Amino acid sequence: MARLELQHLRKQFAPNVIPVQDISLTVEDGEFLTLLGPSGCGKSTLLRLIAGLDQPTRGQVKVGGQDLTLFSPGDRNMAMVFQSYALYPHMTVAENISASLKIRKVASAEIQQRIGVVSEKLGLNHLLDRKPGKLSGGQRQRVALARALVRNPEVFLLDEPLSNLDALLREQVREELKQIFNAQNKPVVYVTHDQTEAMTLSSKVAVLLDGIVQQLDPPSRIYTHPANRFVAGFVGSPQMNFLELNCENSMARVGAFSIPVPTEVGERSQIDLGIRPEDLRLAKADETPTFRGQVTLVENFGREQLVTVQVAETSTKVRMVIPPDQEWDEQDIAVVLEPAKIHWFDSKTGDRVTSSVA
Ligand SMILES: Nc1ncnc2c1ncn2[C@@H]1O[C@H](COP(=O)(O)OP(=O)(O)O)[C@@H](O)[C@H]1O
Ligand SMILES: [Mg+2]
Structure with a gap:
């Protein structure tokens, strides 16, 4: 049992x-927690606190119930993979992978055996005698991973391990990472600013902003029930649309856009509405639209079209995803919102107000 617990960590x-x-958060054995947030939000600092590379100003780091806050990094039995890989340039791949085992005085027969297992798993067998300078970015990345896996640590920490790879390779390594860490059954804390990595790899995602967890939930719930406007806008591509509406007589409006408000909105005179581009569609001939607007841009992605519409009588633009073969006659179109897919946010705090959070 190696549950990782962070309690009221602070770094000033x-x-x-x-x-x-x-x-404060907990990562159980076999859980893959991603810290997701924009650059500068504190992800790497938090990971360094967990690893012991920095000391917290306040709070505790525990593994399996044991308080490690005052332990040096070497005494924590955690393996960290850095964005830069941090390989030793003068050592071969095999030496890089086994360096930490040598420091721990693991018997050389066992070292050879463990190198064999991880290099097999990561496809490094034919590269064991090379120096890092003679490896591609993807290969270096694998060596860094192998070095973490070979230690058989209690906790894995990874800081943007894929960000130096090109897009195609990133997708491939992402799948491999998922398989590798599924099989480890250890707590994994993974740092990224890339929402696709967070959504595809994680069992839980902690969305960070300004050193505070905005939401901690499984990826699907982050997507369907964002806790506030920041999370709603940060996760999802193309991004969620936001409309700032005035409320009167149970209706929320801006220009030609008008929609009934749910009771949770209460007596507010203003409310922010969020709707994802895939939750808008063209109105059918006999249907009352939520709004009419002018098409200002059509981007065809092959799989779908992304249509930008300026809401009539406003300067507000929204984007909608429609099927690739769907056609329409005029630039002036009628659009319907899927009511169950609307997100309501307090216009001052940005907090989610709908209580349909079931
Ligand atoms: N050693 C340090 N001394 C002073 N400020 C730091 C130090 N490390 C990080 N910071 C600051 O903390 C903030 C968060 O940094 P970081 O945790 O690296 O963000 P992220 O990894 O999310 O991009 C940044 O504003 C950064 O400048
Ligand atoms: Mg960072």
């Missing part, structure tokens, strides 16, 4: 530099 570098404000 200077009076106004507090990249980790107050973070």
